[in-house]
Amino acid sequence: DTAVSQxxxxxxxxxxxxxxxxxxxxxxxxxxxxxxxxxxxFLKIMFSYNNKELxxxxxxxxxxxxxxxxxxxxxxxxxxxxxxxxxVYFCASSxxxxxxxxxxxxxxxxxxxxx
Amino acid sequence: xxxxxxxPQSMFIQEGEDVSMNCTSSSxxxxxxxxxxxxxxxxxxxxxxYKAGELTSNGRLTAQFGITRxxxxxxxxxxxxSDVGIYFCAGLRSSNTGKLIFGQGTTLQVKP
Numbered sequence: 001d002t003a004v005s006q007x008x009x010x011x012x013x014x015x016x017x018x019x020x021x022x023x024x025x026x027x028x029x030x031x032x033x034x035x036x037x038x039x040x041x042f043l044k045i046m047f048s049y050n051n052k053e054l055x056x057x058x059x060x061x062x063x064x065x066x067x068x069x070x071x072x073x074x075x076x077x078x079x080x081x082x083x084x085x086x087x088v089y090f091c092a093s094s095x096x097x098x099x100x101x102x103x104x105x106x107x108x109x110x111x112x113x114x115x
Numbered sequence: 116x117x118x119x120x121x122x123p124q125s126m127f128i129q130e131g132e133d134v135s136m137n138c139t140s141s142s143x144x145x146x147x148x149x150x151x152x153x154x155x156x157x158x159x160x161x162x163x164x165y166k167a168g169e170l171t172s173n174g175r176l177t178a179q180f181g182i183t184r185x186x187x188x189x190x191x192x193x194x195x196x197s198d199v200g201i202y203f204c205a206g207l208r209s210s211n212t213g214k215l216i217f218g219q220g221t222t223l224q225v226k227p
Binding site for chain 2: 004031033040041042043044045048050055056090092094103104105106107108109
């Protein structure tokens with residue numbers, strides 16, 4: 001299936017641990033994103049990469065480090081996890097088409113719970 | 116920071132009724148998008164609007180890009196139970212970065 005996929009779907013871990021979430025898209029898109037959705041369902045962009053280059057870096061603690069090994073992958077590594085990091089993290093991708101980079105397709109999300 | 120004010124926050128309607136929700140902003144956006152999120156899933160794009168005044172339909176859904184470029188609305192006609200979910204508006208100021216700003220969401224419940 002052509003899609004944006006994320007692993008794992010659920011992640012439960014202890015405070016202070018380091019964890020990674022992986023994202024892959026096989027849509028041939030050149031831009032990928034990470035969003036955080038809090039308990040009130042508010043979606044906020046965290047990072048964006050275009051052709052493996054960081055183009056958006058919102059005010060996110062430096063414990064969060066995105067890594068893009070190639071155009072089809074954007075992984076999110078989180079160090080020293082805190083209780084407030086508990087949320088659903090969504091990966092998304094889009095293509096720059098005729099100057100427009102707007103139609104973003106989202107993955108199914110990773111629910112992170114920090115205990 | 117940039118914000119989109121989406122209303123209503125939630126709606127509980129009878130099957131067959133029409134639904135309307137809207138988004139407003141104090142800033143101009145060049146693109147407006149409407150997404151739907153089902154429980155446990157990621158947002159799915161419903162309609163994309165690229166020009167001020169544009170009116171676009173997708174089945175029973177109709178959305179418009181406001182003339183002032185500061186608002187957009189989404190209408191759902193003849194609602195059915197599978198319309199249940201959270202609807203998000205999202206605005207894009209610069210197509211170069213793809214930085215989407217999301218509204219707070221409208222939770223729709225449909226009573227059969």
